[in-house]
Amino acid sequence: MSQIQSSNQGSIEKKQFGCDCERCDLRDLFFDHVDDTILAEICSSKEENNYEKGDLIIREGEDLINFIYLRSGLVKLYRTDKEGKSQIIKIGKPLDFVSLLSVFSDTMHKYSVTALEHSVTCSIKLSRIIELAKENGEFALNLMQKMSRVYDQIIIDFLEIRKKHLRGRTAHVLLFFADSVYKSNHFELPISRKEIAEFIGMTPENVIRTLSEFRKDSLISINGKQIAIIEKKKLLMISEHG
Amino acid sequence: MSQIQSSNQGSIEKKQFGCDCERCDLRDLFFDHVDDTILAEICSSKEENNYEKGDLIIREGEDLINFIYLRSGLVKLYRTDKEGKSQIIKIGKPLDFVSLLSVFSDTMHKYSVTALEHSVTCSIKLSRIIELAKENGEFALNLMQKMSRVYDQIIIDFLEIRKKHLRGRTAHVLLFFADSVYKSNHFELPISRKEIAEFIGMTPENVIRTLSEFRKDSLISINGKQIAIIEKKKLLMISEHG
């Protein structure tokens, strides 16, 4: 994992924070209710990290020191049991909050996070965030809302997936990447067949078999990791149970 | 559903709040960081409700007006789809927070809640809680921690259950009631076989079959809803996968 400090590239507008937080989409989300002085302090104390595909960002069990969020890229959030088997909980995009889960429930990370593509995270000392929340209820409330939405979405996805069979689950994953991540019917799968299986609670063999079926039925075309969705409506029907 | 207002029965210690919050276990959890004046105000404006087994406490989709928590009793938290099929998310005990989930993520309830035994809830206007959180960061942070723990536990339980087969899931449920709810190896099941099935994502028939198997293997004894766990160690092994 490489680790670089972001440099101020002289933004055009607003104050100089000694960093480039002004241009970060996440700023609004987090710091709506924090005044500029504090924002500048946070901003200059933050740490920006770069990760390549496959890099471990957070390891389950590690001490929870930083509040980490995803600035760009794509990550998977997962748990691994003693036998080494993983279960993927969520595919995290920017504006999702990487370490948001479990930040306030424990002193250790409850889940691991690994980059699925080149990703950039920002880290802020958790102790500072907690101070801020104590001092500033609006900020705390804002955080609470975001957290709650992320959690609720995970629960609803789990329930949705549990209702479906193999074909429905597989279609669900394809549509998730097409609609929620890449916003295109043609994309490169950022995860392996095995990881799809860990995501939907099936075996890799059966995921592959189902993808092959979809291909034979001309619902999708497959070229390694390249996926093109051909019959989206049919795929949707399969996902919603068919 | 009956609805009674709690009456002050003249508590011995501390101030008179015009209510009996002093004797509520939940008080500490919520209002550690709120001063007595505000506490008194909240306390006298709260509404206490009684529910019998089977009473609906919250209906999915209802406007989220009150912050509701479970003072005593047992509830199920669940979602129902268009075809009328339910999925149970969690069995809620006192000190769990009935309306905690989704309170801060939406304007509507995302889940339904039904009483599994006689239950007592306290309701506080959500708008008041939000004001409090804004004014008082410590309170907000406290709430955030509790919420986060509840959510994390749900996610971990979902993952655990997903790893297991029918026998493991059924054992898991029995042990949950024995250890986490009733703290006894002999208890009356508060939910039907069908509800167990909705909880673990199986069919009622197979839940029944598995319970019968456990009975034939002398791991448990069954008399209607009365369950006695005989071979706890073996049940534990089955739960942890055997």
Add this chain to the structure above:
DNA sequence: CGCGGCTTTGATGTTCATCAAGTAAAGTGG
């Protein structure tokens, strides 16, 4: 180049849902 992990397909058996049919229990109206 060769090793290890991911991928793919096929064959086989297990696990589970579904259907059916009957019993017990619990609620309902006269």
Add this chain to the structure above:
DNA sequence: CCACTTTACTTGATGAACATCAAAGCCGCG
């Protein structure tokens, strides 16, 4: 309070869905 209706429970039989095992091809990497 009893006959009636409904809902929950139970067991068996069957087939579908899925995991597992096996074998071979592929790809990336040291």
